[in-house]
Amino acid sequence: MSACEPGESVGAFLCQAGQMLRAAAIESPRLEARLLLGHAMGATPEQLLRDSRAAVPPEAVARFRAGLAARLAHVPMAHILGRQGFWTLDLAVSPASLIPRPDSESLVEAALEAFPDVAAPLHILDLGTGTGCLLLAVLSERPRAFGIGLDRAPAAAALAAANAAANGLAGRSAFLAGDWATALDGRFDLVLSNPPYIESAAIPGLMPEVARYEPALALDGGADGLAAYRALAQALPGLLAPGGVAVLELGQGQRQTVEGLALAAGLAPLSCRRDLGGVERALVLAKKPVGGPAIAD
Known part of the structure; x- marks a missing residue:
């Protein structure tokens, strides 16, 4: 040079x-x-x-x-710096997990709106936690909440635990490596997830910062991009406590299909928050009351 x-x-x-x-x-x-x-x-x-x-x-x-x-x-800037800001947090990043993006802050906004009581003693589950960004952001705003982050990649779970410690949230969080919901037996007030939702064939055509350097496990949603949502739809009814909600990140144009999967599994779509770019990004779901209709915006 x-x-x-x-x-x-x-x-x-x-x-x-x-x-x-x-x-x-x-x-x-x-x-x-x-x-x-x-x-x-x-x-x-x-x-x-x-x-x-x-x-x-x-x-x-x-x-x-x-x-x-x-x-x-085209190595991502966040990987070079080793850091990425998300919500009000400073998070370490690595190739083990997705880099937190501003679009995902819409999930935090939706979760806080669903539980406006700052003093609520929430039990939270974050499926596919990555850096821990979603869980840690909510914990930072709800000081009596406790959360568990689960990721299939042990290196990602370790990274999230380190981020919790660095942001003073280790005492109200735990991070585990396992196969999403099958690794847990419990009920949660709030379930968060940014699942893989890119169609397998589309991944090579993504910008090189993503296609080359971000983990395929966190990107690849199967042939139609919906494999993770099918698994989530089946798992969520057994994971949500009474009155609990799930907030899922969506890819562009996926709302209608994911809502259909949720309804078929006994879940009620409550709302969907758009990100700053206008994309329907954060889908809020609850258990559908027996005999009751779904409620959607």
């Missing part, structure tokens, strides 16, 4: 890296250049702006080059 040589200024590094990232079809190349250089130097964006004429410290050059090379290869 001939650009970004020792002795060059912060501004020169940012300019050269931005051009290289733009050529690699990276969105927001200037922003990402600042993130990479700030990470390498241990500096904030404000410090980079203030010190734009200062030379990049020699010890930061190699770190920056390595990060830039990774990003040019």
Whole structure:
């Protein structure tokens, strides 16, 4: 890599890296250049702006080059930084789990709306917990709640446990590795899940940051993208406590089909919250009263 040589200024590094990232079809190349250089130097964006004429410290050059090379290869920025913000939390990330995304915050909003009492002593289950982002976000807003996160990948469960400890929530959470609902016998006020919902054949066509670097186990929803929802529909009636609700993340255009699976399993669709992009993202379900109709928005 001939650009970004020792002795060059912060501004020169940012300019050269931005051009290289733009050529690699990276969105927001200037922003990402600042993130990479700030990470390498241990500096904030404000410090980079203030010190734009200062030379990049020699010890930061190699770190920056390595990060830039990774990003040019479409390694996700969160993997390079090792962190991702979600809700009000700072979470460690790794290739063992999906990177938390803003779209999934709609599930947190739906869950908090379903249980508006801040002091409610909720029992929560998060199926396919990944980084623990959904469960930990709800726990951070409901201080008397306790939650269990379950993931089929032991490395993901360990990552979520570390995130709970780092955010002061280890005392109100537990994380287990197992095959979703079959590993548990209990009733929960709230069940959260961001299941795999991408059609198998569509995964190679996803953006390279996802297709190459995020775990297939957390993406692949089977031939029609609905395999996990079928399993969830069968498991949820036995997992929900009286008055309990489930909040499931949906892929674009999946609401009607998933609601049909839920109804057939004895669940009532209550509402569906859209994400910031307008996609119907967070489906809220409850047990259907015997002889009663489903209630949907």
